[in-house]
Amino acid sequence: MNSKVSVVIRNKNQSGALEFLLKNLNERYKEDIDEIIVIDNLSVDGSTNIIQKYGAKLVTIEKFSYGGSANLAAECSSNSIIVVFSAHAYPVSHDFFKQIVHLFRKNEKLAGLRCLHNPNDYRNYINRISSKEDPNKSSLIFCGSAFNKKVWELHRFKEDIKTFEDKEWSLRVLKEGFEIEFSPSIFCYDLNRTKQQNFFRFKNEIIGSYQLWHREFNYRWALKALLGSIFFIFKNAIMDLFYAFKRFLFMLNFISDKPQKF
Numbered sequence: 001m002n003s004k005v006s007v008v009i010r011n012k013n014q015s016g017a018l019e020f021l022l023k024n025l026n027e028r029y030k031e032d033i034d035e036i037i038v039i040d041n042l043s044v045d046g047s048t049n050i051i052q053k054y055g056a057k058l059v060t061i062e063k064f065s066y067g068g069s070a071n072l073a074a075e076c077s078s079n080s081i082i083v084v085f086s087a088h089a090y091p092v093s094h095d096f097f098k099q100i101v102h103l104f105r106k107n108e109k110l111a112g113l114r115c116l117h118n119p120n121d122y123r124n125y126i127n128r129i130s131s132k133e134d135p136n137k138s139s140l141i142f143c144g145s146a147f148n149k150k151v152w153e154l155h156r157f158k159e160d161i162k163t164f165e166d167k168e169w170s171l172r173v174l175k176e177g178f179e180i181e182f183s184p185s186i187f188c189y190d191l192n193r194t195k196q197q198n199f200f201r202f203k204n205e206i207i208g209s210y211q212l213w214h215r216e217f218n219y220r221w222a223l224k225a226l227l228g229s230i231f232f233i234f235k236n237a238i239m240d241l242f243y244a245f246k247r248f249l250f251m252l253n254f255i256s257d258k259p260q261k262f
Contacts, residue, residue, distance in 0.1 A: 003101045004034035006077035007085065010069055010142075012041040014087040015050055017190065021090045022054040032097035037076050038087075039069055067157040067165035070142060074152045080104075082152075085187075086143040089117070093186040100146045100183050111178035112140045112147040112170065115185040124182070131170060131180040136213070139170030139180050144187040151178055163208040171212075 007025060011018050018038070025036060036056040040047055041064045051058045059076050061069055073084060081104055083097065091097070096115070104110055114131075116122055123129075124138045131139040140147065145166065155173055157165050170180055193201065209215040 004079040005081045005097050006079040007033050007036045007083050008073040009038045009085045009087055011038055011087040013043045013045045015045045015047045018047055018087040019050045024090045026054055029097055034079055065159050067159040070157040074149050080149045082149055083146045084142050088191040089143050089187055089189045091187045096185040099185045103183055109179050111151040111173040112180045113183040114140055115144040115183050115187055117144055117187050117189045135171055140166040142166040163204040164212045168212055
């Protein structure tokens with residue numbers, strides 16, 4: 001495997017985040033990256049101008065699917081090592097790509113690498129919990145992960161799965177004797193979803209959990225989830241109101257009895 005890296009970014013109407021990511025990649029990792037490709041899902045917010053500004057390659061995808069965009073990422077990449085980002089994430093550690101290249105060159109059976117961005121990643125990495133032991137939390141997640149194009153040529157991503165295309169692929173290649181590891185490459189996942197986006201994600205994850213992990217759902221589970229949500233909403237509302245009054249009373253006491261200035 002050569003040491004060149006293709007970075008592929010999935011984007012839809014995230015021009016601000018995309019510009020920050022491209023600026024970061026160009027200013028801090030230019031010597032580590034051979035090409036940058038942006039797979040754009042019909043953005044209308046000026047993303048195209050930003051892609052041109054930083055000299056990245058634009059590939060348009062009209063009918064988006066997670067598996068389809070992953071296959072397109074591999075098809076458009078010139079190199080064996082493909083690192084995938086969403087526009088709202090960005091690498092942090094100075095040796096982010098060097099670690100990835102080192103691990104791929106070290107292990108010819110390596111199909112993919114999962115980089116680190118949340119407490120779960122750090123715990124599983126530090127505790128050395130492998131992808132075979134925990135294929136959900138130690139296998140690929142298609143933001144801040146890298147995969148081997150040569151393995152992809154044997155095992156393409158499924159395009160008919162609603163979500164978890166990364167986990168489904170991980171399970172298949174592990175079964176075929178390939179390996180997936182953590183890389184100590186740190187990135188930031190910077191996204192605040194709207195309630196509509198959270199609902200869209202919820203629907204996909206319910207379907208994906210049923211398709212891939214065979215998780216069974218029933219009416220009792222649905223009712224329990226509803227009651228739990230209602231309780232959580234009321235609990236948070238009461239606590240917010242309680243501390244709002246506490247802050248108000250503190251300010252009244254502070255105004256009437258101000259401490260000495262220094």
